Structure formats: C-alpha cells, structure tokens
Amino acid sequence: MAERSSTISGALLFTPTLCIVALRYGLPTINEVISNDIIIESTIHIFAIIIGIIMFLRYRVIEDHEYLRSSVIKRLRKSYKEEDRGLWEKSDIAIKKLEDQASVKVKGRKGALMQAKMSGNIGSLNAESTEKEVDEDKEIEVVTHHRNIGTIIDEGLFEKNQNEPSKSFFSKRLEKSAIKRLEKKRIKAAKKEMKVIKNKTKVKGYSQNDDNQWEVSSKTQLTPKVISCKECGTLNNSNNPYCTSCGTYLS
Structure with a gap:
C-alpha cells in the first residue's frame, strides 16, 4: 500500500494546536478567559490534539484498490468462516453416508460386481469395456424390383x-x-x-393393357379414310363419289 509524506502528516497533527495558540495570542480577551479556568484550557487543547490525530490518520491512509479489497475481506471474514464450517460439516456427512453404504453387503450379481470393483484399482474403473463384434458370416441379399425398390432377404x-x-x-x-x-x-x-395403378389416368383414345399397352382402340379404327383426286389432287372423303373441287368421278 502506498504511503503519504511524513512531513505533511506531522504538520496536520499539530495544526489544530497551533490554531488554538494563535487565537490565544492574537485575541487577548479570549486568552484571558481561557487562562482563568484550567479545565477549559485543558479541554480545548485536548480537543485540538484529538482533531490533529484524526487528520493525521486520515491523511496517512490511501483508499486505493488494495485498501478497499482488504476492508471488504475483513467484513466478510466472518461469513467465510461460517461457510467453511458448513462445507466441512456437509463433507463429513457425505463421507459418513458413503462409509455406511460401503459397509452394507450386497448379494447376487450386483454384489459380485461391486466386490470386484472394490478389490481393483482406480485405473480398472476408468478402463474401456471390451468391444463386441458382430459375426461377419451372416449375409443379407438385397434385390431391387423393377417397379418399386424394396429389400427382401433370401x-x-x-x-x-x-x-x-x-x-x-x-x-x-x-x-x-x-x-x-x-x-x-x-x-x-x-x-x-x-x-x-388404380389412380393412374388412362390415355384418351387408347386402352392400356398388359399384353399390348399401345393397342389401338375401336374408335381409332373407325376413323374415315381420304382419297386423292387424280385430276386436281384434292383430298376427298372416301364416302363421296365425286371430287368436291373439280367434280371428277372418284374411282
């Protein structure tokens, strides 16, 4: 912790006393009143000395971070002691419970495992368990169907x-x-x-069958044919005997 100047500290200590002496010699009336009563004179000088001591102590102390930290620790020292005492009591209770549980004898498979762990060391408790490998001779055949992808086992x-x-x-x-x-x-x-398959829409003019999915329907087969005119080359319906353009007979 940093310290103040000792010269200034001494000056502050004697400053109130010097002020009283200056008043007594500067004002003769006050000096006469104080000199007539020894009790008043002693009280005034003692009070001045106390004020000087307070000023000296206040000046010597530097309230920096370390000072504030120390003061807080002093105030909380009692709380820390009580907290430590409570923690030690709780730890003693926990140790006692563990000792009671360890003294109880467990039977069966659980007891055997516990006994094996207690007889071993700490390294065996932290060791990894043995790995279990699956047999590799078991094979699964995966077949993909042409319409849906599924898995079947032989x-x-x-x-x-x-x-x-x-x-x-x-x-x-x-x-x-x-x-x-x-x-x-x-x-x-x-x-x-x-x-x-049920919700699949049918193509207009065609019937989708398993034997021939592109089989022409009966409606398509009844479509009328056209005949070209030999004279003018106009396309005419086969039901018309004459050309609609030039009137030539269609053979």
Whole structure:
C-alpha cells in the first residue's frame, strides 16, 4: 500500500494546536478567559490534539484498490468462516453416508460386481469395456424390383443360419425382428403400388393393357379414310363419289 509524506502528516497533527495558540495570542480577551479556568484550557487543547490525530490518520491512509479489497475481506471474514464450517460439516456427512453404504453387503450379481470393483484399482474403473463384434458370416441379399425398390432377404440364408446350433438367443431375436420389419415393408410397398395403378389416368383414345399397352382402340379404327383426286389432287372423303373441287368421278 502506498504511503503519504511524513512531513505533511506531522504538520496536520499539530495544526489544530497551533490554531488554538494563535487565537490565544492574537485575541487577548479570549486568552484571558481561557487562562482563568484550567479545565477549559485543558479541554480545548485536548480537543485540538484529538482533531490533529484524526487528520493525521486520515491523511496517512490511501483508499486505493488494495485498501478497499482488504476492508471488504475483513467484513466478510466472518461469513467465510461460517461457510467453511458448513462445507466441512456437509463433507463429513457425505463421507459418513458413503462409509455406511460401503459397509452394507450386497448379494447376487450386483454384489459380485461391486466386490470386484472394490478389490481393483482406480485405473480398472476408468478402463474401456471390451468391444463386441458382430459375426461377419451372416449375409443379407438385397434385390431391387423393377417397379418399386424394396429389400427382401433370401429365405435360404435364414434357414441355413437357423440350423446352426451355436447361434445365441440374442441373434435369433434380431433375425426374427428383421424378418418382421422387411415383411411389413414389402406389404406396404405392394399396397402402395396397387393404389398407384388404380389412380393412374388412362390415355384418351387408347386402352392400356398388359399384353399390348399401345393397342389401338375401336374408335381409332373407325376413323374415315381420304382419297386423292387424280385430276386436281384434292383430298376427298372416301364416302363421296365425286371430287368436291373439280367434280371428277372418284374411282
């Protein structure tokens, strides 16, 4: 913490006393009144000395950041002590609960795992678990249909896998679940395809069949033919015997 000048501090300490002395010698009437009563004279000089001490202390202290920080810490010291005391009490209670839980003997698989962890070290608790790899011999055949894209699983592969005696219960459950999901997808895709076929609009003048989708309808076959006139080359309806332009007979 920074300090003030000692010369100025001493001057402030004696300034009130010097002011009283100056008043007494400057004003004879006041000096006569003070000199007649020793109690008044002592009281005035003691009061001047107290004021000088206060001025000295106030000047010596510099209220900078460090001073303010120290004063705040002093005010909060009691709160810090009570808080630390409460935290230590809570930690003692927590440790006691953990000790009580550790003393209880757990039976069964959970107890065996707990005993194994307690007998090991901290590094074994933080170690990663072993990785489980899925069997790679299980193959799934994916077939793409020409109208809708779906996935089907070859039944022969599943029959072969079901005959294997070393298959676990978990693998069987996975296969059954996969079969059910794929069957649902296949049924859903078939229903969607049928709905699209029913809602498909027909082309005007043509009938779309499975055998020949471009088969000409009966209405198109009944369209009248035209005949060109040999004389003027005008196109005429085949039902007209004469040319509509030159009147020549159409053979």
